[in-house]
Amino acid sequence: MADDRWLRWQAEMAGTADSPNIGTVLVTLAAGAALLLALLGGPAATSAEDPATGPRHGPACTELRRLERHGVSSGPTLARTRAACRREASNGR
Numbered sequence: 001m002a003d004d005r006w007l008r009w010q011a012e013m014a015g016t017a018d019s020p021n022i023g024t025v026l027v028t029l030a031a032g033a034a035l036l037l038a039l040l041g042g043p044a045a046t047s048a049e050d051p052a053t054g055p056r057h058g059p060a061c062t063e064l065r066r067l068e069r070h071g072v073s074s075g076p077t078l079a080r081t082r083a084a085c086r087r088e089a090s091n092g093r
Contacts, residue, residue, distance in 0.1 A: 060084035 012021045064078075064085045072078050 058085065058088035060088050 011018075060081055064081045067078055067081060
């Protein structure tokens with residue numbers, strides 16, 4: 001490299017460099033950072049919890065979320081679990 005005829009920046013400007021130019025490297029790093037932020041920040045930003053009431057962590061609320069994830073949309077078990085979750089939330093649990 002010390003005996004090269006052209007300096008690195010001259011080779012990049014002429015388009016004869018054997019490595020990617022700095023613009024390509026910066027764009028790739030920026031795209032990677034944006035993707036990483038989207039993946040790490042996504043679940044928190046799209047959480048199903050209501051931000052006004054805050055997350056509900058009681059056992060009945062956990063069971064309610066499990067039932068909803070499994071597609072249960074009606075029935076006595078769901079109704080009892082919803083009522084119990086509302087009671088837990090109103091008790092400040």
